[in-house]
Amino acid sequence: MLRRLRLLLLPLLGLIATTALANPLGPTVGVVLMHGKGGSPEKHVDKLAKALQQQGVLLANLDMPWSGRREYDADVASAVKQVQEALESLRNQGARKLVVAGHSQGGLFALYLAGRLPLDGVMAIAPGGNVAAGTPRERLADTVASARSLLAAGHGGEKTRLADFEGSKGLYPITTTPRIYLDWFDPDGAMNQSKAVQQLPASLPVLYISPEDDYPALQRVRQSMFDALPANPASQLLIPPGSHLQAPTAAIPGILTWLGRMAGTD
Numbered sequence: 001m002l003r004r005l006r007l008l009l010l011p012l013l014g015l016i017a018t019t020a021l022a023n024p025l026g027p028t029v030g031v032v033l034m035h036g037k038g039g040s041p042e043k044h045v046d047k048l049a050k051a052l053q054q055q056g057v058l059l060a061n062l063d064m065p066w067s068g069r070r071e072y073d074a075d076v077a078s079a080v081k082q083v084q085e086a087l088e089s090l091r092n093q094g095a096r097k098l099v100v101a102g103h104s105q106g107g108l109f110a111l112y113l114a115g116r117l118p119l120d121g122v123m124a125i126a127p128g129g130n131v132a133a134g135t136p137r138e139r140l141a142d143t144v145a146s147a148r149s150l151l152a153a154g155h156g157g158e159k160t161r162l163a164d165f166e167g168s169k170g171l172y173p174i175t176t177t178p179r180i181y182l183d184w185f186d187p188d189g190a191m192n193q194s195k196a197v198q199q200l201p202a203s204l205p206v207l208y209i210s211p212e213d214d215y216p217a218l219q220r221v222r223q224s225m226f227d228a229l230p231a232n233p234a235s236q237l238l239i240p241p242g243s244h245l246q247a248p249t250a251a252i253p254g255i256l257t258w259l260g261r262m263a264g265t266d
Contacts, residue, residue: 025256028263030058030095032086036104037129037166038068045103048125048248048255055256058095060086066105066129066184072176075183076190083113097121097262101255103248105129105191107209112190114206115199121234121262122200123207123255126214126247127225128167130193135217137187139165144185147178167215168244197228205234207258211247212239234261 031052035045041061049061062082065074074082087098099121102110107127114122131137143163150156156179164174164185174181184191200206206229210222226237236258242250 025052025055025057025259025263027056027058027094029097029099029259030087030090030093031060031099031101031123031259032083032090033059033061034064034083034100034102034106034109035062035067036102036106036126037066037164039103039106040067040069044245045106045248048252051252051256055259057259058090058093060090062086064106064109071174072180072184075180077183079109080113080116084117087117087119099123099259099262101125102127104244108191108193108196111193111200111206112196114204115196115201119204121205121207121259123209123258125209125251126211126218126244127193127208128215128218128244129191131185131189132187132192132194133217133221135167136165139171140185144182144187147181147185150178151182167217193225194228197225200230202230202232204230205232205262207236207238207255209238209240209247209251209254211242211244211250213241213243214247215244218244 033045033049035041035043041063049059052059063070065072065079083100090098097120100110100113100119101123103125105128107124108129110122111124111127131140140163147162157177159175159177161173161175162181163171165171183189208226210218229235238251238254240250240254
């Protein structure tokens, strides 16, 4: 069965942030929100964060290891712990439904976390950064091999110049340790989207958001990646208008509606 929600929104994306539910979500729902690669809590997820807070959602808008400021300064286990601590804080504040959400690389990491943490829902907003996909895997192969050689030679903890890849700008330099680099960029590791999806429990609803004008590579796999999720009647494929970077803002109405159903307030 096709589990797909297509949403028509106002063309002025700036107006979307003012969308509100008839019955605010209140503190029933707690959301951990993660930005995309090279981003920050103040950039592309900012309007979404504000919209959630306006609805009374308990929010943790995190600065993750892949941010522009941090540049992969921590490994995957540390990032998992960072999210766990944020979830615990939201629970202590009174949240009864806990959701992990992320944009782009944050969306992929949200899917990874969903197979490892006790959650009530996950929102993957234009998930990207799949290092096992054809082009990223090919373009990063030499750097991954170099990092493995440095690790084998006993230099795994020494910062060095390596490379990241993004479809919109190609290869670009980053500075981190080979050990941390391989934790994030090993094609069989945490940023392998197919493996992450396979680990999801069938009981977990997923809101998979793929904007109409997303990067072509992500448009091509949107349906297959959604179909690979465990069947759950509360899971939805949401296709708002807009680009990859506009997705968190464009999806606000759909996100609030989906969270409202979870909280029983819509």
